[in-house]
Amino acid sequence: MISDDIEVLIVDDDHDVVEAYQELLEIAGFKAQTITDSTLVLGMLKRNWPGVIVSDMYMPGLDGMELLAKIQQYDHELPVIIITGHGDIPMAVGALKKGAVDFLQKPLQPKELITLLEKYLPQRRQIIEQRNTLHTTTAEVLLGESPLIIKIREQLKTIALTTKDVLIEGENGTGRHTVAKLLHQNSPLSNGPFVEINAANITRTPDLQRSMISARSGCLCLCNPHHMPIETQQWLCRFLLEQERQGKKEVRVIALFDGDPTESVETEQFLPELFYFLSQVRFNLPTLRQRSSDITLIFKHYIKQSCKKLNKTIPAIDKAYLAILNRYEWPGNVLELKNVAELYAIGIVKLAGQERSKPLDQMSSPLDDLVDGYEKQVIEDALYLFSGRINEVSSYLQIPRKKLYLRMKKHGLDKAEYKVRTTN
Numbered sequence: 001m002i003s004d005d006i007e008v009l010i011v012d013d014d015h016d017v018v019e020a021y022q023e024l025l026e027i028a029g030f031k032a033q034t035i036t037d038s039t040l041v042l043g044m045l046k047r048n049w050p051g052v053i054v055s056d057m058y059m060p061g062l063d064g065m066e067l068l069a070k071i072q073q074y075d076h077e078l079p080v081i082i083i084t085g086h087g088d089i090p091m092a093v094g095a096l097k098k099g100a101v102d103f104l105q106k107p108l109q110p111k112e113l114i115t116l117l118e119k120y121l122p123q124r125r126q127i128i129e130q131r132n133t134l135h136t137t138t139a140e141v142l143l144g145e146s147p148l149i150i151k152i153r154e155q156l157k158t159i160a161l162t163t164k165d166v167l168i169e170g171e172n173g174t175g176r177h178t179v180a181k182l183l184h185q186n187s188p189l190s191n192g193p194f195v196e197i198n199a200a201n202i203t204r205t206p207d208l209q210r211s212m213i214s215a216r217s218g219c220l221c222l223c224n225p226h227h228m229p230i231e232t233q234q235w236l237c238r239f240l241l242e243q244e245r246q247g248k249k250e251v252r253v254i255a256l257f258d259g260d261p262t263e264s265v266e267t268e269q270f271l272p273e274l275f276y277f278l279s280q281v282r283f284n285l286p287t288l289r290q291r292s293s294d295i296t297l298i299f300k301h302y303i304k305q306s307c308k309k310l311n312k313t314i315p316a317i318d319k320a321y322l323a324i325l326n327r328y329e330w331p332g333n334v335l336e337l338k339n340v341a342e343l344y345a346i347g348i349v350k351l352a353g354q355e356r357s358k359p360l361d362q363m364s365s366p367l368d369d370l371v372d373g374y375e376k377q378v379i380e381d382a383l384y385l386f387s388g389r390i391n392e393v394s395s396y397l398q399i400p401r402k403k404l405y406l407r408m409k410k411h412g413l414d415k416a417e418y419k420v421r422t423t424n
Helices: 015-027 038-044 064-074 089-097 110-141 147-159 176-185 205-214 230-246 261-266 272-278 289-310 319-327 333-345 367-385 390-397 401-410
Strands: 008-011 032-035 052-056 080-084 102-105 166-169 194-198 218-223 251-257 282-284
Touching: 008 015, 008 038, 015 032, 015 110, 032 038, 038 064, 052 064, 052 110, 064 080, 064 089, 080 089, 080 110, 089 102, 102 110, 110 147, 110 176, 147 176, 147 282, 147 289, 166 176, 166 272, 176 194, 176 218, 176 251, 194 205, 205 230, 230 251, 230 272, 251 261, 261 272, 289 319, 289 333, 319 367, 333 367, 367 390, 367 401, 390 401
Parallel strands: 008 032, 008 052, 052 080, 080 102, 166 251, 166 282, 194 218, 218 251
Antiparallel strands: none
């Protein structure tokens, strides 16, 4: 593997040439490494190596174009400068079209090579810095270690540093808005505005046009675009097509969907052409039910976060209560779990059985009071867990609704006080 302190990798099958290049660059203050077998280059690379490759065009094994193609597949943002023979301009232009950042002709002019390295090395270092920052950020914001969420984080790291339009689908509370903001914050348009709009509020094309103007040089986050009139969807199609033709991104569009957008295409609510433009990059966020192994980790994270904000001691968490959380379906996904964790952190959701677990010499109440207290705790925990939804509480506690209401009345519990307000 090439170490991070190596700034330039020189690839040429001629030993005398690579030695001359290396001596030249070291005199100029660069740290360079050489290789004469182009077939070994990929084995030396690591994805986040912060350097530049300078490669000859004509080599046995892999020629410059073949090596460039393999490097592009490995890391399309790794700068490759091609060295060509005099008169090979068409081939050099072909290399630029296939991803090389620049080319130089033989005989090589040292000043020209140094100028290119001074240009592309800082750009490469900046990209690596952005990648490292994004890696840390995604792990902190998109919590979990399940394969599904790891896949989303990897996809996000690949797409975030581009300006590609994106379609994000998933249930409420799965993190669609979080992913949209991460994409914007780490994109080349991050200094521009992030404008979020519900497409249900767009009743005619000028409404969308005004939003596009507000989002210029930034990102327009469009929630459920299939709610827009068809003629407005057609205008957006033309706008995206024109951007693609010009090769200039004036506004990046990120579309959010509550469900599967293909169903809206089938019912003719969503223009197929618009779906095509937006779905070239597509995120499908998993529900918490699909990654239940992350529930405990996320719950503990938000408790710790809340306690830090409130300057409170992190409470002990009963294993039986964690088991309850892991059995629950979480229709509100991560957002609902976050709400429950925040309530727990301030002591609203009590631990069922806590009083019962004390030694006998600490029992300060008569048995009947302890039984009543335990019953109230169990019902209260269930009401918080299911946000006051009586049918689910009744089913969970395996008690008829009528009997549950009587017990709640006995303990002065009102289901309305346990409803958790959620936002999309």
